[in-house]
Amino acid sequence: MSKILVTGASGHLGRMTLQHLLGRRPATELVGLARDPGKAADLAAHGVEIRAGDYVDHDSLTRAFAGVEKVLLVPAPAFTDRSTQHATVIAAAEEAGVEHIVYPPIIRKAGSEFALPQVTEPDTATIKVLEASGLRSTILGHPPYIESVQGYIGDNAFESGVRVPAGDGKVAPASRADLAEAQAVVLTEPGHEGRTYALHGAPAVSFSDVAEILSEIRGTTVHHVPLSDEEYLDQLVAGGLPGAAAEFVLSWVHAVNRGEWDDQPGHLERLLGRKPTTIAEFLRDHPATAR
Numbered sequence: 377m378s379k380i381l382v383t384g385a386s387g388h389l390g391r392m393t394l395q396h397l398l399g400r401r402p403a404t405e406l407v408g409l410a411r412d413p414g415k416a417a418d419l420a421a422h423g424v425e426i427r428a429g430d431y432v433d434h435d436s437l438t439r440a441f442a443g444v445e446k447v448l449l450v451p452a453p454a455f456t457d458r459s460t461q462h463a464t465v466i467a468a469a470e471e472a473g474v475e476h477i478v479y480p481p482i483i484r485k486a487g488s489e490f491a492l493p494q495v496t497e498p499d500t501a502t503i504k505v506l507e508a509s510g511l512r513s514t515i516l517g518h519p520p521y522i523e524s525v526q527g528y529i530g531d532n533a534f535e536s537g538v539r540v541p542a543g544d545g546k547v548a549p550a551s552r553a554d555l556a557e558a559q560a561v562v563l564t565e566p567g568h569e570g571r572t573y574a575l576h577g578a579p580a581v582s583f584s585d586v587a588e589i590l591s592e593i594r595g596t597t598v599h600h601v602p603l604s605d606e607e608y609l610d611q612l613v614a615g616g617l618p619g620a621a622a623e624f625v626l627s628w629v630h631a632v633n634r635g636e637w638d639d640q641p642g643h644l645e646r647l648l649g650r651k652p653t654t655i656a657e658f659l660r661d662h663p664a665t666a667r
């Protein structure tokens with residue numbers, strides 16, 4: 377029987393995708409990949425087979441992909457050699473007889489010069505390797521997660537305001553849960569091979585819109601406080617982020633402010649068959665960052 381395998385089963389996006397897949401396919405057709413299968417024991421308890429595999433270990437991947445028809449490749453974290461790891465996954469999948477890979481890069485506007493360190497270049501490299509492989513593929517462009525936008529503004533935003541570098545660009549973020557559900561749809565319905573989607577959420581919001589949303593949730597005014605880049609980096613480091621991670625977050629905020637993710641193509645809504653969760657709904661239900 378051909379199976380669907382989701383990598384990153386021990387992480388947020390992979391786990392949520394498998395949870396949605398459990399509602400669409402028998403558990404016996406689902407496989408999760410984890411470096412430490414014990415970290416996905418909750419999925420195993422629902423009958424999902426968890427196979428051990430590491431993106432840096434080609435042979436572990438060919439073993440894990442045995443009998444698998446479709447793979448969702450959850451990207452490796454930034455600050456690792458993502459390009460090499462993803463190329464290893466794709467080569468092992470092809471060798472093991474996998475037919476279709478679903479890959480979620482970060483969305484880039486057509487013709488954009490924009491580069492996000494550690495992210496856009498490995499994404500481009502991965503898509504090139506996929507295109508050159510004999511595999512069918514589906515590209516599911518991700519916007520920033522709503523959870524990430526929550527991280528940019530910090531859990532203190534209700535009290536201290538939305539303190540981010542100045543700019544009035546908009547972002548259309550989506551929740552991990554909605555992105556995971558859309559991935560489960562693409563993995564289980566026909567007709568998505570060779571397609572590229574951009575899974576923006578809705579609506580697109582600026583940081584001053586986010587301040588208004590927080591004001592409505594709290595019933596008091598939450599201000600948008602424009603900072604210099606240096607002030608923002610200091611704030612992130614004071615909150616416990618290492619300097620390199622703070623620079624990384626700043627590059628995402630710059631991209632938001634230049635409107636890199638402000639489109640509304642409606643692909644996510646069409647895949648879900650309903651409106652995606654809005655950032656206002658999410659922040660009302662999750663007032664603190666989930667890490």
Ligand SMILES: NC(=O)c1ccc[n+]([C@@H]2O[C@H](COP(=O)([O-])OP(=O)(O)OC[C@H]3O[C@@H](n4cnc5c(N)ncnc54)[C@H](OP(=O)(O)O)[C@@H]3O)[C@@H](O)[C@H]2O)c1
Pocket residue numbers: 383384385386387388389390410411412415429430431432450451452453454461482518519520521524
């Ligand atoms: N769009 C956005 O705003 C946004 C934000 C953050 C991240 N991302 C990207 O989306 C990915 C998934 O996000 P997430 O929230 O699910 O992250 P997460 O919870 O950190 O999960 C990452 C998963 O990747 C696995 N992994 C890491 N290195 C691996 C390797 N060498 N071999 C096999 N598995 C490996 C991890 O396994 P372990 O449990 O063994 O570590 C974990 O299961 C991230 O890795 C990142 O590339 C996007």
